[in-house]
Every structure is written in C-alpha cells, then in structure tokens.
Amino acid sequence: MAKELLKGNIAFAEAAIRAGLQAYFGYPITPQTEALEWMSSRMPELGRAFVQAESELGAINMVYGAACTGARVMTSSSSPGISLMMEGISYIAGTEVPAVIVNVARGGPGLGNIAPAQGDYNQIVHGGGHGDYYPIVLAPANIQELIDQTVLSFDLAEKYRSVVFLLIDGVLGQMMEPAELPPMRPISNKVPDWAVHGDAGRDKRILNSLYINPVDQEKVDIRLLKRWMTIKANEVRFKSYYTEDAEYLVVGFGTAGRVALSAVRAARAKGIKVGLFRPITLAPYPEKELEELSRKMKGILVVEMNNGQMLDDVMRITKGRVPVEFYGRPGGIVPLPDEVLVEIEQVLSNPLSLDGDPRERWLSRVEL
Amino acid sequence: MSLSVEINETAVYERPESLMDCLTHYCPGCTHGVAHRLIAEVIDEMGVREQTIGVAPVGCAVFAYNYFNFDFVEAAHGRAPAMATGIKRVLPDRMVMTYQGDGDLASIGTAEIVAAAARAENITVIFINNATYGMTGGQMAPTTLPGQVTASSPSGRDVENAGYPIRVSEMLSKLEGASYVVRRSLHDPKNIRQAKKAIRTAFEVQRNGLGFSMVELLSSCPTNWGMKPVDALRWIETNMVPFYPLGDYKVHPLVNELKF
Numbered sequence: 001m002a003k004e005l006l007k008g009n010i011a012f013a014e015a016a017i018r019a020g021l022q023a024y025f026g027y028p029i030t031p032q033t034e035a036l037e038w039m040s041s042r043m044p045e046l047g048r049a050f051v052q053a054e055s056e057l058g059a060i061n062m063v064y065g066a067a068c069t070g071a072r073v074m075t076s077s078s079s080p081g082i083s084l085m086m087e088g089i090s091y092i093a094g095t096e097v098p099a100v101i102v103n104v105a106r107g108g109p110g111l112g113n114i115a116p117a118q119g120d121y122n123q124i125v126h127g128g129g130h131g132d133y134y135p136i137v138l139a140p141a142n143i144q145e146l147i148d149q150t151v152l153s154f155d156l157a158e159k160y161r162s163v164v165f166l167l168i169d170g171v172l173g174q175m176m177e178p179a180e181l182p183p184m185r186p187i188s189n190k191v192p193d194w195a196v197h198g199d200a201g202r203d204k205r206i207l208n209s210l211y212i213n214p215v216d217q218e219k220v221d222i223r224l225l226k227r228w229m230t231i232k233a234n235e236v237r238f239k240s241y242y243t244e245d246a247e248y249l250v251v252g253f254g255t256a257g258r259v260a261l262s263a264v265r266a267a268r269a270k271g272i273k274v275g276l277f278r279p280i281t282l283a284p285y286p287e288k289e290l291e292e293l294s295r296k297m298k299g300i301l302v303v304e305m306n307n308g309q310m311l312d313d314v315m316r317i318t319k320g321r322v323p324v325e326f327y328g329r330p331g332g333i334v335p336l337p338d339e340v341l342v343e344i345e346q347v348l349s350n351p352l353s354l355d356g357d358p359r360e361r362w363l364s365r366v367e368l
Numbered sequence: 369m370s371l372s373v374e375i376n377e378t379a380v381y382e383r384p385e386s387l388m389d390c391l392t393h394y395c396p397g398c399t400h401g402v403a404h405r406l407i408a409e410v411i412d413e414m415g416v417r418e419q420t421i422g423v424a425p426v427g428c429a430v431f432a433y434n435y436f437n438f439d440f441v442e443a444a445h446g447r448a449p450a451m452a453t454g455i456k457r458v459l460p461d462r463m464v465m466t467y468q469g470d471g472d473l474a475s476i477g478t479a480e481i482v483a484a485a486a487r488a489e490n491i492t493v494i495f496i497n498n499a500t501y502g503m504t505g506g507q508m509a510p511t512t513l514p515g516q517v518t519a520s521s522p523s524g525r526d527v528e529n530a531g532y533p534i535r536v537s538e539m540l541s542k543l544e545g546a547s548y549v550v551r552r553s554l555h556d557p558k559n560i561r562q563a564k565k566a567i568r569t570a571f572e573v574q575r576n577g578l579g580f581s582m583v584e585l586l587s588s589c590p591t592n593w594g595m596k597p598v599d600a601l602r603w604i605e606t607n608m609v610p611f612y613p614l615g616d617y618k619v620h621p622l623v624n625e626l627k628f
Contacts, residue, residue: 023457023458025453025454049457051453051457051487053450054479054480054482054483055479057447057479057480058447058450058453058479058480059450061443061450061454061480062450062451062453062457063454064444065423065441065450065451065452065453065455065456065458066454066455066457066458067454068441068451069455069458069459073454073458087444087447088447091444095441196421196439196440197421197439197459197462198418198419198421198439198459198462198463199418199439200418200419201418204436204438204439204440205439206433206434206439206440206442207440207441207442208424208433208440208441208442209442
C-alpha cells in the first residue's frame, strides 16, 4: 500500500478498522472528534457496530459489554473524557477482557484546554481507576507509529486479555503526515473460550469483576500481577538515537520525544555528545534498558509536556546514580527544539547534582 | 396377586431450566425470587435460553448471574443499559436483558436508561421498584415515597429537602424509542400472572426487533421496610400502587399485532 497524507485521528481510526475492529463507542471531545466522525461513516458502511454514546461513561460501558462478547472493540477520547471512563476501565481490567482505548490528551487539570499535553501520564501509566491493575500503554511519536501501534494494541489486548492505551496528544491527533495504512484484515469469527456470547450446547458463562470473598480477589490480583510480569518480560518497546558514544541522555516520549530528537540533532551538529531515549511502551516501561544506558551517562535531561511525571519514573529507575534534570512545558504548550537545546547546553555547562528535586531547579530557571 | 398400584405422575410445577438449582441470598419474603422465576419461565417458554445474555446490576440482584442458567455479565452500578447496548450491537440476534433495581436504574443510571430507551435499543429491561436501596441496608431511593421512613430519611422522605420520587415508566413512555413500557406488581397471584404476561411481551418485542422494552415491577423489601412478608405485600397494594399506578404506559401499535 502506498503512503498517503493522513491526519492522526483518522489514521488510528482507519488502522483499527483494518485491524478487524468490530465495534466502536465514543463521545465527541476535542481534539479527538475526527476519530468518532470517521467511525460514524466507516463502521456502518462495513456492517460493524457504531454508537455515539450519551457520555464517555456510556461509551466505556458499551465497550465493556462488547468486549465481554470477545469482539474487537475500542473507544477514543481526550483527557476529561478519559477521567470519566476510569470507572469502566477498572471494571474491564478486573473482568480481564481486552479493550483498546486512545487518549488524545489535552491540557489540564479540569476542563483545561484543547491544546496538546502529556499531563495524563500518571493517570494512564500508573492507574487512574481503582484497584490493582496494569494497563499496557503505548506512546507513538508520529503518524506511522500511531498506525502500527494501533494494530499492535489489539493483538496485545487479546493476547493478555488486557486494557491497552494509546497515549497520544493533540499534536498527533491533529497533524497530517504521509503514512501507510495496513491491509484490511478479515474479522475473526473465532469466539474466545471465555466470551459471553449466548451460544448453544455449553454451560453458561459469567463475566464479572466481583469476587465477594477476599481470598478469591487476592488470587485474581496476584494473577494480574503475574501476567503483568510476563508482559514486562516480553513487550518492552523503545527507541534510542545517538546513544553509542553519548555522554548525556535526553529522555522523552511521544511529541516531547520527537521535539527532543530535533534538539539532540542540533546539539550533535554542535559537537555535543548527547543521545535520546524514547520509550514507546510507557507501561511496561523499558526500565532495564534505561538503567543500563544511564550508567554510561554524565547526566540525564527529562523533557515532558507536563510538570514532570515520567521524571519520577526515570529517577526511580536510575536510582540516584546519575544526575537528572528536567524541562517541562505543561498546560498545553509544545516545547520548541531551540528551548530543549538551551536546556541540553545548560545541563552541560552547570555543575550537576544528585540531590534535591529537579523540578525545583527547573522552576528556578523558568520565568512565568 | 400383586398389591402394587402404578401411579402415573405428571409434573405440574417444576424449576424452569433457565433457573439454577441453588440457594439465593435473597431475604425471606422478598419478591426478587418471584421476578426471577417469571423471567426464567418466559425464557424457557420462548426456547431462547441458550441465546440469552443477562446483565446484572449493582444492588440486591448483584448475584443474579448465579441464579439464572444462561450467559451473564455484571455491570457497574447503573451502567447495565450501556453494557447491554455493547453486547446487543455486536450480537443483534441474541436476547439481551438487564435486571435493575431502583437505585441502579433510576438514580445512578438515569442517563444510561434514558439514552438506551431514546435510541430504541433493542433490549429488555426488568426494573425492580421496591422504593429502597436494599443491598446497602434500606436507604432512601429515587422511588421512595413521600413520607416513607428509610435509613437515610429517618423522619420520612421530606420532599422539601429530598425532592420527589421518579415515576420511571411514565418518564420513559414519553420517548419515541420506547416501544413497550408497562408497570406491574408482584403483590398477589393475579398481578404476578399479569406481570409474567408483560415480561413475555417485552421479550417478544425484542425478538421481533421492535426496540426498547421495559417492565417495571413493584416489589417488596420486608427486611428493610421492617415488615412481615405478608404485610409488605399489602403495603405494595395500599401504598405503592396508588403512587405508582399499574398499567401500560407505552405500547407501540406494532406490539399489539404480535402473536405468541
């Protein structure tokens, strides 16, 4: 298939359809609404299920119902809508049924704004819903990755009976880039052996997230943790750039990682030995890979479009062995490559510290 | 010469196949059991047990999936109509039922039930109205009567403060998408028979693709009402029926043409 100019929201919607999506339920919210609109024409045209729900709460519970039948199902939303979905996401995780959720994140908290942001990192990566559960979280940085990882999401969701998030932002949702869509996959007729499907000739099946006896719930929670350990061992994905001889490392994901790559290239042009580490799976996080890489570094700069959320994970993973600095643009601002370059040079030219909170040093540098 | 006499036994009453042979957690005298049995009889009579998927609520019927003998899922509180929508849209030829209480359907799940009815979602809703939150111990429900004493309206429901009860059948009957919305009661055999007929009609509406169907069942909660079971049934008749009149609130003309 040839490359075509594709908008992010439409690219992931069409990629999902070609991956065999059987049902989509959503609610309009900027900056992801084009996905819902695309689904509203494409899904009925293909004889597949589409409902514009009464709310994100309705949408996620429709996803929950469809997921229980074993169908490939997804929803997409943006930050405030994802917050509303958290109830259903916890139930889906507790019931161990597969579902794919796209968060085209925007500035927050609260109603915030409709500009691109990464302030949902903690909510998506470290939970959000109640109870012990572990969603897989993918963070593409361009439209082609978004397409490829959408297809991957469904395979991972089904393989592990897990919730899979695609965590992108308004930039990736709204921007257009040349990219190639996958071929149309046929819809699977296979009904999983756990699905509530209303079939004749077998005992009844129940799907729920209710274990009234704590002894049973403990078993489920431990099973979920063990499954997560398998996912951690097998599904880590990341990209590194210019790290072979690097003395300094920039760490960033999604759009921030992409901007940081431009800054790293500009720094390289100036002869600065700096590389970029861009996690693609935010969960499971490429902990071992970052930890090993960090041992070779004199310093690390974490760049995010938030107040420093992944920063805490980087500091946990590097265990205080390497000085870590932070540069963030929260609230819906996308950093410029030049700003990141200034921060890289700043890391090089100032004495680095293993102590204190990098956010405090960042705040002392920024003027607002 | 043998003295044995051969007796030909004919079963006139037995457990429907759609009900599991098990104990329930329902309190003595509670009408959930009656409602369960009526649904099971209807499912058996229609021969759709193996094509039916139930959606259980949060509330006293939270374990309904253990008592019915067909596929079941368990929804979050109030979300059963949304979950049923997800199932029905993927499996349009299956029978999909939600079983919900008044807190679930008329308080926390109002948006979901109204939207499902407005969409003419082709599902059947069995709505148990016992004017209280049973599972959590008898607090005020959206259907609690004015003046009714509950665990969270100890002086009786004060409409100045708590507002008025919701008459769900009347409310949903105004929606174009609702094809069959009726209220019945489970307080005596005559009404129970009428309730069963309504449940059958509701499922036939779904089987024929006629859209949203709901049967509201006035039910007793002797434990939380603090009454003997018989007194509780009488209380339905004397207190609930006057406030929640029995009747057909919405019957699409096509429903009247159904033959079964």
